[in-house]
Amino acid sequence: MTVLLREENMAISASDMRNGAKVMIDGDPCAVLDNEHVKPGKGQAFNRLKLRNLKSGRVWERTFKSGDSMEAADVMDTDMEYLYTDGEFWHFMATDGSFEQHAADETAVGDNVKWLKEQEKYVVTLYNGAPLAITPPNFIELEVTETDPGLKGDTANGGSKPATLTTGATVRVPLFINIGEVLRIDTRSGEYVSRATGK
């Protein structure tokens, strides 16, 4: 298990920031999405950074003098397995054999609560050791718990109908899908991809 040295927070200069670096800006942990070196005139060099605020999700641009430095943010992405929820927290366990457990609150889980399936693997973003956000896998297989039987020839809704899945998520599915079927869903778009094959 990696131990994070929190006493010494490294400073990184704007010119050294690579994509994916995590830094503190205005008190919030942010991820660097892009770093453009700008040399206006023959003077001071700047770096135009595209940043994502990891707390609010906001993406924006800010320019820094190349020599200015920022504190590295103690942010780490870890693979974890979802265990259960006690209603207040959602509990995850590290998959690296350390059995390290973390409890993510409502803010950290956010909208992704509808993709939480027991024993499924998620990326948990830890900030100062505590869950800040979770990212579901791109595709997930979930069972249909509720849907109307599709009436053949019902094209009024574009040949699809709503269905509820075990996690509570609702997706639009083709008319031939029935309760109990396991579906492959794209978590990024929330759309039905296909019936699950195998597993």
Next chain:
Amino acid sequence: MYDAQLWQPTVSHEMLRKRAELLRSIREFFWQHDVLEVDTQLLSLASISDPHIEVLTTQAKCLGKTQTYYLQTSPEFAMKRLLCSGSGDIYQLSKVFRAEETSSRHSIEFTMLEWYRLGMNHWQLMAEIEALLVNVTGEGQIRCEYKSYAEAFQLYVGVDPFVAELESLQALAHRHTEFGLQETCRDTLLELLFSTLVEPNIGQHQPCFIHSYPPSQAALAKVQTSVSLAGIPIETAARFELYWKGMELANGYYELSDSVEQMQRMQLDLEARVKDSKPERQIDERLVKALEAGLPECSGVALGIDRLLMVLLEAKNIESVIPFTNDRA
């Protein structure tokens, strides 16, 4: 990480041909215009004093003594020493080195075309640059636009750069880049605003010359009197830059030939470097001595060949025009 697999060039064979054609047509142009090609050393025992440019150095043994040699950031000093010795009009195509961050348009090592014309002012030199572009591209329709620094600033930033208050420049810079509220150097703010708001909007169709810079941004250019946007006489520097399709291509001056002024500027630069804890460099006192002997009245310009190729061939990255650059070297 040094990856042996990355041996292939990053340019196409078509690009190799285009580059060869460009170099040949440049040489043709200067041959026709009676400008002599010179080929000065890349190494010097002295370097530039600029506080914002870092240089590559190397050690070599010379007559039993280890010397520090500096790789040139431009052929300017060597060419001026030639001019002071009576060479007449000269041009050079050479590699230059800048120890800076790389980017889609910055390579540590790149090719510069630099030339000096005796008895020409910067307006005449700009006209010659246009003629060169028409010649090497075969594009008869190239007609360069001309905008003064003040006009371009007023148009795209909304203020007169020569009179705007520091506070309003700080606020403008901050509004567009989130940088600047604490910046007290006026030129830093002007340069940032120019780069952010003016550059993306000029030279999109035809190449655009920006001329008549604030004297503080062109210490070695002659100073001229212009009329400001408000109708009052102001001093501007006889400096120009060429922009085309969002790229800064060239930088030129009606050269200041005062050796005393040159030495003073070098001293100030050196002090600025020491203050910023930047490495000290040997001042090019031989250039100063050459200037004391007398630099003929002339104008000079440096043009980035790789970036010109990028514009002509619509390349998005400098590695499309340089076979083994930066981490592909």
